[in-house]
Amino acid sequence: MKDLSRRFPYCKENFQIYSHPDCLLHEVGADHPETPERLSSILRGCSGLSADLPISFQIPPPARVSQLERVHEKDYLMRLKIACLRSNPFFMSPDNHISSQTFRAVLAAGGCSLALAATLLERGAGFALVRPPGHHAGRKNAEGFCFINHAALVIETIRQNEPEAAFMVVDFDVHHGNGINFLYYDDPRVFYYSLHGPPDHIFPNTGHVNETGQGEGTGYTRNITLPLGSSGGQWLQQFDVNLCCYESRIQPDYLLVNAGFDAHKEDPFGLMNVEDHHFLAAVRHLQAIAREKCGGRIGLFLEGGYSLAVLERLVPAIIADLAVEHSKKM
């Protein structure tokens, strides 16, 4: 990772990539898909990117627990820390494998999100290459391999400076991001759009189309479900049809993207048939929305995606694309 930060040194105008070596310390055991190799594959792919690209690769300081309390209850964070120190096999549910170093990884990943928030506040853009992922995590619950919610941490950090800021959060992980969905379910300043597989058949069994928010937030949550085995064309079409009809109704200051790659046709979960070019087109579309509505402020987080080969080639390709387009806004 240090090689990447030397090769792609800091320049304020560049597209910013954030990651941390401690994110690799979260060990999950041989039979669990959310492995450290996911991130190391992406980093290996990034090392093949041209040094001429307008990218800066940074290793930010880990978050402090008090900073994570912007989203999560202190008691929850302490219970997670203790469970890791005790080397418990899992936390809260059997799919959340942990190891003695998991809390260090959580703090490191949180630090990347905080750095991304700072960049967005300065009208920049970037991608947090983090694990554990975040979109299933709630205020006081870990779920679906997620312990802290990165999108929520960015939102709450930005709100400390800009209390009235409005956010558009687009989640294309194949699973519904129930954490972010319900954290902001009654909040009209966070529009959450999720494109995912059928809730009755896949984890976390939420995100039905009739879940659209509540109270003042009614209409500011949009869940789009696609059948298992959907094609990349069907998937990509949702950005043109079901996202664009909402784009015109909301005025976001920031666009956040929960970038999961488990809808890919090569993903071992085998749920959908999206291909590299569909992901590239979707991200391009989102970046165009960010340019038009948010002054180019777009922040992405790594969520799911379990094919190491896909992660190694696709995430760096997306980063290269984002960086080139980002440089055009200047």
Ligand SMILES: [Zn+2]
């Ligand atoms: Zn997923």
